[in-house]
Amino acid sequence: MADARISELVDRAFDYRGYVTLRRSDGSEVVGYVYDRGPSHVELYDETATRRFRVPLAEITDIAFTGEDTARKSQEIWERRQGTLEPRDAPADGGWGQSAPVLVLVALERELRSVARALGGARRNGSARGRLGGAAVVARAAGIGEDARRFVSQDEPRVVLSCGFAGALDSSLAPGDLVLATDVREAGSDVLVSGESLRRAATGALGDLRCVQGTIVCTRSVAASVDEKRALATNGAIAVDMESYSVARAAAEAGIPWLALRAIVDPLASPLPPFARDQNPDSIWPALRYALSGPRAVAGLVQLARNARRAGSMLEEALRRVVPALSTAQSPR
Numbered sequence: 001m002a003d004a005r006i007s008e009l010v011d012r013a014f015d016y017r018g019y020v021t022l023r024r025s026d027g028s029e030v031v032g033y034v035y036d037r038g039p040s041h042v043e044l045y046d047e048t049a050t051r052r053f054r055v056p057l058a059e060i061t062d063i064a065f066t067g068e069d070t071a072r073k074s075q076e077i078w079e080r081r082q083g084t085l086e087p088r089d090a091p092a093d094g095g096w097g098q099s100a101p102v103l104v105l106v107a108l109e110r111e112l113r114s115v116a117r118a119l120g121g122a123r124r125n126g127s128a129r130g131r132l133g134g135a136a137v138v139a140r141a142a143g144i145g146e147d148a149r150r151f152v153s154q155d156e157p158r159v160v161l162s163c164g165f166a167g168a169l170d171s172s173l174a175p176g177d178l179v180l181a182t183d184v185r186e187a188g189s190d191v192l193v194s195g196e197s198l199r200r201a202a203t204g205a206l207g208d209l210r211c212v213q214g215t216i217v218c219t220r221s222v223a224a225s226v227d228e229k230r231a232l233a234t235n236g237a238i239a240v241d242m243e244s245y246s247v248a249r250a251a252a253e254a255g256i257p258w259l260a261l262r263a264i265v266d267p268l269a270s271p272l273p274p275f276a277r278d279q280n281p282d283s284i285w286p287a288l289r290y291a292l293s294g295p296r297a298v299a300g301l302v303q304l305a306r307n308a309r310r311a312g313s314m315l316e317e318a319l320r321r322v323v324p325a326l327s328t329a330q331s332p333r
Contacts, residue, residue, distance in 0.1 A: 009063040010037055019067030020044075024059045031066065033191060045191055052236060101136040102327050103157035104319070107144050107243040111164040114312040115139040118319040133324025144243045149250040159198065159257050159326045162247035163319065165311050166216065166262035167223055167240045167272070169233035173264050175307035176314040178211040179239040181260035186218045186245040194248070195257045198326060202259060205325035209318060214238035216260055218245035224272040239264065259326065261318060263311035266304070273304070 013020045013034040022030045022042070030053055032044035043054050106112050109126065116123045119130030119137055126141040140151045152160060166179055173179070180202055183193040203211065217237035223229050232240050244260040251258035266272055 006057055006060050006063075010034075010042055010057065010060070013037075013042070013063050013065070021064040021066045022055055022060055023062040023064070024055070025061050026059070030055060033067075033193075100156055100158040101138045102159045102161060102323050103151065103155050104137060104139040104161045104163050104323070105142045105148055105151060105243075105247045106139065106164040107142065107241075108164065109141050110308075110312075111315075112139060112141040114316045115163065115319060118316045118323075132320055133327070135324045135327030137323055142243070142247070144246070148243070148247045149253070152250045152254050152256065157256060159259070160247060160251040161323070161326065162244040162258065162260040162262075163315065164241065164243070164262060165265045165308070165315075167229060167266045168238070168264045168268045169217070169229055169240055170212070170214070170238040171268045173212065173238065174267060175264055176210075176310035177264045178206065178209060178314060178318055179216065179262045179264065180206075180211055180213045181216040181239075181244060181248075181262075182213050184216045184218060184244045184248050184260055185237070189245065189249075192245065192248040192252055194259050198257055198259050201325040201328075202261065202322045205321040206318060207321065209314065209321070211318075212238060216241060216244050216262065218242055222272065226269060226271050229268055233268065261315075261322065263315040263318070265307050265311045270303075 014037050019031060019033055022032075022044070024030070030044070032053060034042050034044045036043040040058070041054050041056050042060070043052060045052055104115055106115060109123070112123055112126070112128060116128040116130075116139065119128055119132065119139065121128050121130040128139040130137055138155050138157070140147075140155075142148050142151055162181075162184075168174075168177075180199060181194055182199070183191050185191045199213065203213070215235075215237040216239045217232050217235070219232070219240060219242055222242070223232055223240050229240065239262055241262055244262070248258050248260060
């Protein structure tokens with residue numbers, strides 16, 4: 001059993017949310033980010049965010065806090081902003097008053113359709129507005145890239161929710177299963193960790209809906225083949241998308257808490273059709289051309305459509321439950 005000093009340091013390291021240096025009894029050091037702890041060990045990512053370590057508490061002699069505590073910085077900004085936010089383009093019919101909205105960011109128009117149905121409102125110019133459980137919501141189809149930063153600045157939300165579809169990197173995930181990101185990462189970038197208290201609120205609100213927590217990895221191109229997905233899964237990620245990292249980064253830079261909630265469309269063992277790599281994924285013409293290649297292609301498209309419908313309906317129900325819970329959470333952790 002670890003002594004009281006080490007136990008206290010481990011608790012501080014878990015709450016720190018910056019890089020720490022663990023010194024071990026054999027004289028070696030491990031630098032990384034503590035993302036979990038147990039009665040007899042801690043688990044951390046290394047500085048490259050590509051390897052995970054489990055270090056027994058009995059081997060730890062000291063912990064130095066050697067990186068910036070990003071969570072504390074976000075908390076301070078959040079506290080300064082609380083109660084002062086008002087959307088710049090609030091609608092004239094009532095508006096949000098002094099209650100800043102929950103900002104839901106998706107990449108594609110077809111994902112925005114699920115959000116709009118949950119809000120009970122229509123889409124217009126790539127956005128939708130409404131209320132869920134009394135919570136003001138602004139939803140935007142932000143695409144993949146820097147538009148997330150623009151919308152975070154424009155809408156000044158209290159919480160940012162990255163939402164939409166994802167591919168499974170874990171064989172246990174099926175179409176329609178929900179993934180709640182503990183952290184998101186992108187090649188060559190720092191790991192971004194979601195707020196623990198927001199995740200607890202979301203998990204409680206989801207209730208009996210199947211939801212798995214874990215790492216979401218973001219790519220710059222569609223991971224369409226099984227081999228591509230298996231390669232991404234080797235680093236412990238359970239799902240892949242293309243936009244959660246840019247949304248999380250935009251929110252973190254603004255000091256606003258964020259979550260990423262995705263619904264699985266394609267299982268790990270199921271490849272996507274070639275047109276999934278198309279630069280205009282909302283266009284129907286590539287799918288029609290693919291269908292002409294034969295009965296197997298048609299069968300694959302029918303299954304993909306079923307998977308997408310299930311994912312969309314699960315995402316819709318998840319939003320109805322989660323958004324009101326997030327709107328009352330007061331802390332980015």
